[in-house]
Every structure is written in C-alpha cells, then in structure tokens.
Amino acid sequence: MIKLKAIGLALLCAFLAATAQIFQKIGGNNLPEITWPILIGLMLYTIGWIVFITALKDGDLTVVFPIVATSYIIAAIYAVMIFNEQITMLRWIGIALIFAGVAMIGVSRK
Amino acid sequence: MDWHRINICRSCNDRGEQKMTQTWAILLAVLSGLLGGIGVILLKKGSKKFNLNIFQQIRNKYIILGMASCGTGMIALLIAFKGGELSVLYPIISIQYIISTLLAVKYLKEKMNLLKWAGITAIIIGIILIGLGI
Numbered sequence: 360m361i362k363l364k365a366i367g368l369a370l371l372c373a374f375l376a377a378t379a380q381i382f383q384k385i386g387g388n389n390l391p392e393i394t395w396p397i398l399i400g401l402m403l404y405t406i407g408w409i410v411f412i413t414a415l416k417d418g419d420l421t422v423v424f425p426i427v428a429t430s431y432i433i434a435a436i437y438a439v440m441i442f443n444e445q446i447t448m449l450r451w452i453g454i455a456l457i458f459a460g461v462a463m464i465g466v467s468r469k
Numbered sequence: 470m471d472w473h474r475i476n477i478c479r480s481c482n483d484r485g486e487q488k489m490t491q492t493w494a495i496l497l498a499v500l501s502g503l504l505g506g507i508g509v510i511l512l513k514k515g516s517k518k519f520n521l522n523i524f525q526q527i528r529n530k531y532i533i534l535g536m537a538s539c540g541t542g543m544i545a546l547l548i549a550f551k552g553g554e555l556s557v558l559y560p561i562i563s564i565q566y567i568i569s570t571l572l573a574v575k576y577l578k579e580k581m582n583l584l585k586w587a588g589i590t591a592i593i594i595g596i597i598l599i600g601l602g603i
Contacts, residue, residue, distance in 0.1 A: 379564050380559050383543075387550025397547065404543060408512075408525065415516040420509070422571060424566060431560050438556040453598030454556075457563045460591030464570055467584035 365418025369426035372410045377433035379403035381441060425465030428458050492551025495600060497549035498561040504542030506568025510576060511535030560599050563592055 379400045386397030414423045433455050438444040446454075515531030526532055542562070549558050567589050573579040 361540045380555060381549050384550045384555045387547045390551050400547075408539070409521075412512055412516050412519050412532070415513055415569070416519055420513050420569070420577075421579070424569075427565070431563065434559045435527065435556050436557075438554065442555060444554045448539060449601065450600050453595040456562050456591045456595030456598065457560050460595060461563065461566050461589040461595075463584050463588030463591060464566060465588075467582050467588065 362418045362422075365414045365423060366426060368410050368417070368428070369423045371435065372407050372414060372423075373427045373430040373433060374422050375410065376408035376427065376430040377437060379407060380430075380434045383440075387459035393459050421465050421467065423465075425458075425462040428461035428465075431457055490557045494549040494552030494558060495561060497545045497552075498558040499564055501542040501546040501549065502564030503568055504538050504545065505562055505565035507540030508535045508542060508571065509565065510572045511538060511601040513573075513577060542566060546587045557599055561596055567593055 382396040382400030382403065386394055386400055389396075411423070411427065431454055435446060435451075439446055511531045512535035515529050515533075516536055518529050519526065519532060542565075546558065546562060570581075570585055570589060574581045
C-alpha cells in the first residue's frame with residue numbers, strides 16, 4: 360500500500376537535502392574558515408535527518424529512497440541558477456540515469 | 470560573520486571560467502557516498518525504536534552510529550565542495566544507493582532482483598558519465 364505520509368515526508372526531505380547542499384557548497388568554498396552557511400546547512404541536514412527517519416518509520420527504505428533522490432535534480436537546477444555551473448548534456452544524462460537508477464531500486468520492491 | 474566576505478562562486482576563476490573538479494574532491498565525494506550508504510542501513514535498523522524522545526534515542530546505538538556515519542560523510546562532502554562543482558560532486562554520493570541496496574540484502578534480509586541490478590547499473594553509468602568531467 361502506498362503511504363502518502365511517507366511520500367510527503369520523503370519529498371520534504373529531498374527539498375531539505377538539496378537546499379542544504381547549496382549552503383554546504385558556499386561553506387565549502389570558504390573553508391578553512393567556518394562561515395555561517397555551514398551552520399545553516401547543518402541545521403537543514405539535521406531537520407532532513409529527522410524527517411528522513413520519520414519517513415522510514417512509515418514507509419520502506421525502497422519507497423522513500425527514490426523520492427529522496429529527486430534532490431539530485433533539484434540540486435542540479437540550483438547549481439545552474441545560483442553558481443552558474445555549466446551542466447553539459449552528458450552530465451544531465453548522468454544525473455537522469457542516477458535518478459532513474461534510484462527509482463528502479465525503489466519500485467523493485469513488491 | 471560578515472556577509473560580504475563570503476565568496477559564493479569560488480569555482481569560477483577571475484575570468485569567470487569554470488574550474489575543473491579536482492580528482493581529490495571526486496574521491497572525497499565517493500568516500501562520502503560510502504559512509505552515507507552504511508549510515509542509512511544503521512538508521513533503518515534504528516528507526517524501529519525511533520521517536521522524538523532524545524533521552525531514549527541517545528541509547529539507540531543504531532541511530533547514533535548511523536548519524537555518526539552520515540555526519541562524517543557530510544563533512545567529507547563539505548571539504549570536497551571546495552575542490553569542484555556541486556553538479557559533479559553531489560550526484561557522486563548516489564554511490565550510497567549501491568552500497569545501501571547491497572547491505573540491505575545482506576543485513577536487512579531484503580531481496581535482490583533484476584530491477585535492482587538494473588538500477589545499480591544505471592547509477593554506476595550515471596556516476597561514470599558525471600565523473601568524466603565533460
């Protein structure tokens with residue numbers, strides 16, 4: 360049975376994970392100095408963890424994981440918009456394959 | 470901390486060109502993925518007893534170990550971010566799905582099937598395509 364609560368929590372987790380990466384990337388750029396984006400990233404991670412574990416409690420790992428994997432696509436869009444990274448066609452294909460692969464692992468569960 | 474001193478786009482050089490992602494950064498991202506994959510299995514084991522009572526969770530060793538593993542992986546990724554692009558390094562940690570699927574079969578008694586192997590293969594090809602850096 361599809362558990363809507365677990366799916367909703369997994370989507371929230373994906374958004375939190377991708378957003379945390381943005382702050383961690385900004386923080387990483389400024390290492391070894393510890394700047395506030397690292398702390399915001401950590402905070403988002405921590406909330407993400409709690410949401411993730413709660414989602415796992417309601418749904419199988421194999422259902423929750425593929426939904427959380429949309430964070431790769433969200434993060435790629437962020438990377439283009441915020442960091443002006445140039446994502447080549449080959450890299451988009453790679454990201455799509457990773458998402459498809461994670462989704463396949465997820466739906467493989469009866 | 471001063472907002473203006475924080476460099477947002479340090480992966481660009483003075484002429485605004487993208488720097489290549491460094492090999493050490495890719496290796497750190499791989500390490501981050503390994504730790505994440507192990508961590509998530511520990512979290513799944515601990516999730517049976519998970520609640521928001523922090524005093525009970527301190528004694529939930531799977532949750533603590535899982536968080537430590539994921540946390541160390543996160544620090545590895547943070548350092549890796551200094552050496553390259555987000556759109557290269559972040560997808561690489563999807564190696565954690567390969568690790569966690571294989572460990573789930575071994576330790577959580579989950580079943581392996583053709584679709585899971587296909588998924589793992591797609592992720593490996595995806596990571597290789599991204600890791601090529603072109």
